[in-house]
Amino acid sequence: MMLNLASRAYDRRWRIDPIVRSLLDTDFYKLLMLQMIWKHHADVPVTFSLINRSTDVRLAEIIERRELEAQLDHVRSLALTNQERIWLAGNTFYGTEGIFQPDFLAWLKTLRLPEYELRILDGQYELRFSGPWSQVMLWEIYAVTIVNTLRNRAGLARLSELELDVLYSRAKTRLWEKLDRLAEAGVTGIADFSTRRRGDFLFQEWAVLAAQDRLGAAFNGTSNVSLAQKHGIEAIGTNAHELPMVLTALADTDEEMRSAQYRVLDQWQQMYQGRLLVFLPDTYGSTQFLEEAPDWVADWTGLRVDSKDPFEAGEEAIRWWQARGRDPREKLVLFSDALDLDDILALDRAFRGRCRLGFGWGTLFANDFRGCHPRHRDDLNPLSLVCKITEVRGRPAVKLSDNIAKPTGPETEITRYRRLFGDAGAAFRPIVA
Incomplete structure (x- = not known):
């Protein structure tokens, strides 16, 4: 695939350049989990929340709100196509045919992602997705992908086409090595x-x-x-x-x-x-x-x-x-x-x-552009950005993790969960991305 990434990044004359162009632009595990959720827990009310662990990067000062809303609204317009449904139904995954049940795929074809809540607090976007678990859980990957890419686009917009060519050439060479x-x-x-x-x-x-x-x-x-x-x-x-x-x-x-x-x-x-x-x-x-x-x-x-x-x-x-x-x-x-x-x-x-x-x-x-920037900037270095379950049927949701730097949830609930599950084997590790 001989694609000129620099020209593609530089030349944006259209109204919106969609970051997510298909509901299948997601991780495979989300579809596998969604089928199980649809079967057993479809209507459980949950909330997902965007969390920027790279707190020194003030995303709301980098990404224009109207751009973020346009990308999120575009995802809400997407639906599974007939071709995509046929491929999911007929393809072999992990050596198994028919992993996705016909009733599930018929339901998935009707799915449209629900509304989101967006506000700005202390230079960061607070982005939340609430509703039945089966209807909101796909937002996770799309949300992180959109915010991450918009932040990258803001950095790329400062570069000339030749500088972009240098950037991508260095990054491609690094990966090939x-x-x-x-x-x-x-x-x-x-x-x-x-x-x-x-x-x-x-x-x-x-x-x-x-x-x-x-x-x-x-x-x-x-x-x-x-x-x-x-x-x-x-x-x-x-x-x-x-x-x-x-x-x-x-x-x-x-x-x-x-x-x-x-x-x-x-x-x-x-x-x-x-x-x-x-x-x-x-x-x-x-x-x-x-x-x-x-x-x-x-x-x-x-x-x-x-x-x-x-x-x-x-x-x-x-x-x-x-x-x-x-x-x-x-x-x-x-x-x-x-x-x-x-x-x-x-x-x-x-x-x-x-x-x-x-x-x-x-x-x-x-996403390894570290040291590739022709102006020696670090505004393309990777972020640690996640979108996690934060509430389930009105109760706080908690993740402890083996890394004590990565728990999510209210501090009182984290403490309660640690008393219940213990902290054996847990240790601090720096968060890379």
């Missing part, structure tokens, strides 16, 4: 997890095609459903923190709260099997999750490491499988938090042959 080193080291299991924090859609597309070209079969696929459809690439993804966060918030007793993280998995395995049985243990701490997990969880395909030190998390997982009488060499460990080249190489050296390896490469795969 990373891919070269991964190929030379024989690393496998690489996947694109960059959708929400990409530079923009076109650069993510270029990055995915570059990885496919340079890595071949060592590149497993992309989390972005639209790119998977367009280029015939495997769509990658399983589940995320919002599932246990909602079920835990709905619980009425301490016992129900502690067991909610396993009830979620039980519902998941009723709907999905095989390679989709990958669990995420760190919503309230990986150590407590593993210690109290029912034995059947050890039969799952593997786990995803998010916020814990990845080397500690990998060793902990291997010890856990061994203690449960399973062979770790048959299990998948999917590393996915703030990875870049050196992290992937080091993890591959540490764990190759001891377990099956996967690497969900996010922000620094398709």
Whole structure:
């Protein structure tokens, strides 16, 4: 794909250049989770809220409100097309045909995203999405992608076309050099997890095609459903923190709260099997999750490491499988938090042959413009921007995380959850993106 990214970024003569052009421009795990939510919890009222953890970047002073509203309103006009529905119905995902049920796809075709709430407070946008869980949960990826891209566009707008050409040339060369080193080291299991924090859609597309070209079969696929459809690439993804966060918030007793993280998995395995049985243990701490997990969880395909030190998390997982009488060499460990080249190489050296390896490469795969700016500015450096469940049926929703720098929720509720779940294995790690 010989696309002139610099000219495309420089020449915007149309009324609106949509950042999200399809409902499939989202992560695959959102559709998998949405089907389970639609089946079991469709009408649970929830609220998602945008959270900028890079507080020194005052987004409301960078992004014009009218531009943000125009992009959000455009997403509200989108609907699943017939071609997209047919592709979802007929394609094979994770080796399985018919993952998406006909009734679910018929409902999805009628879905239009509901209204949003937007205000400005202390230089930041407060953006909230409230309504039935099944109707609002897709907003998460679109919201983060839109705000992140508008911030990037503001930085790009200061550059001439030649300066943009220099910027993109440097960024593309940097990624190609990373891919070269991964190929030379024989690393496998690489996947694109960059959708929400990409530079923009076109650069993510270029990055995915570059990885496919340079890595071949060592590149497993992309989390972005639209790119998977367009280029015939495997769509990658399983589940995320919002599932246990909602079920835990709905619980009425301490016992129900502690067991909610396993009830979620039980519902998941009723709907999905095989390679989709990958669990995420760190919503309230990986150590407590593993210690109290029912034995059947050890039969799952593997786990995803998010916020814990990845080397500690990998060793902990291997010890856990061994203690449960399973062979770790048959299990998948999917590393996915703030990875870049050196992290992937080091993890591959540490764990190759001891377990099956996967690497969900996010922000620094398709949004690494650090040091590439021709004017030596840092206004294109990645943000740590998230959109999390903050309320469930009028109750606060909480995420603790293995990283004590990343909890979400009111402080009083975070304290209560920590008393309930403990803090075993939790530690501070700098937030990269």
